[in-house]
Amino acid sequence: MSIARQASEITLPADNRGWSTVLQFLCSQFPFISETVWRERIADGKVHWFNGSPVTPLTPFMPSKRLCYYREVATEPVIPLAHSIIFQNEHIIVADKPHFLPVTPGGDFVNECLLARLQRDTGITDIVPVHRLDRDTAGLVLFSVNPLSRPAYYQLFSQGLIQKHYQAVARLTAAMLQTDLPQHWHIENRIEKASPRFINRIVTGEVNAVSAISLVAKNQDKGLFQLTPHTGKTHQLRLHMLSLGAPILYDNYYPQLKPKLPPQFATPLQLLAKQLSFTDPSSKQSMQFSSKQLLTAWQDQC
Numbered sequence: 001m002s003i004a005r006q007a008s009e010i011t012l013p014a015d016n017r018g019w020s021t022v023l024q025f026l027c028s029q030f031p032f033i034s035e036t037v038w039r040e041r042i043a044d045g046k047v048h049w050f051n052g053s054p055v056t057p058l059t060p061f062m063p064s065k066r067l068c069y070y071r072e073v074a075t076e077p078v079i080p081l082a083h084s085i086i087f088q089n090e091h092i093i094v095a096d097k098p099h100f101l102p103v104t105p106g107g108d109f110v111n112e113c114l115l116a117r118l119q120r121d122t123g124i125t126d127i128v129p130v131h132r133l134d135r136d137t138a139g140l141v142l143f144s145v146n147p148l149s150r151p152a153y154y155q156l157f158s159q160g161l162i163q164k165h166y167q168a169v170a171r172l173t174a175a176m177l178q179t180d181l182p183q184h185w186h187i188e189n190r191i192e193k194a195s196p197r198f199i200n201r202i203v204t205g206e207v208n209a210v211s212a213i214s215l216v217a218k219n220q221d222k223g224l225f226q227l228t229p230h231t232g233k234t235h236q237l238r239l240h241m242l243s244l245g246a247p248i249l250y251d252n253y254y255p256q257l258k259p260k261l262p263p264q265f266a267t268p269l270q271l272l273a274k275q276l277s278f279t280d281p282s283s284k285q286s287m288q289f290s291s292k293q294l295l296t297a298w299q300d301q302c
Helices: 022-029 035-043 114-122 150-158 174-178 236-243
Strands: 008-011 047-049 066-069 084-088 092-097 138-144 162-171 183-193 200-203 209-219 222-229 271-279 286-290
Touching: 022 035, 035 047, 084 114, 084 286, 092 114, 114 138, 138 150, 162 236, 174 209, 183 236, 200 236, 209 236, 222 236
Parallel strands: 138 271
Antiparallel strands: 008 066, 047 066, 084 092, 092 138, 162 222, 162 271, 183 200, 183 209, 209 222, 271 286
8 A cells, every 4th residue: 555645635615515524525526435445544544624633524514625635545656767856946946757757646646756756855845846747748847846936936837938848759641751841830729628538639619729840850750849839738739749640659548548558668658848948037047948858769760
């Protein structure tokens, strides 16, 4: 059994949908965890209010109140790939994440995530990711370590003041093979949730996803692409590459959802968050960082 070292937090909904107790809410919110397991966690003190006050099986549901709980998994995967800290000061950490490692706890992962690794590396507990990468995607992630300056770094993303540049490898279409380099595409469309809920799809409607994509190099039937997302929808770059007829190599979600398997370390998703650029809101200096992670499918061919 792997148990989280730090509590996860959840704010109870402002509207009560018929839950008389916190226990009923937890069973409804997490349907794959049995009531028996929640009762055991509550008895062990693994569920409590944000201020530390204990929760019992009879504690009434309290709208908008913050609840803490400790995640558990029977067997947690170990990701034998290294991360690194690219930059650190009193405000931020820029970390270089390997493929397969989640940024924060989720699913089968409790303590094996980039956030927990950084807490162990630095001894700092108050570390918060300012943005996220998919577990399958490698590259740069920006973390805040100072709660006073944290809002300014969130605003870099919410106000579009940060530039993110990615690299991807995909098999080329016939048209791409026959056209000179570089090739450029500007993609605008609408992305919404699909089924199952962890994948998305492109639909008709008002634009909410914008990307610039360029094919910059070719090697036999594969191409190296540079991607610049101007919005931040989930799986945006994967779907936009798919819309070009060139899904990212080793994508387990698109164009077809593949069965869940243990991490396939020989074939990581060929998507890399290569660069972050921004004017630091604390120092007012121009900052640019580059990942040292590799896209193996391209390196193997070159």
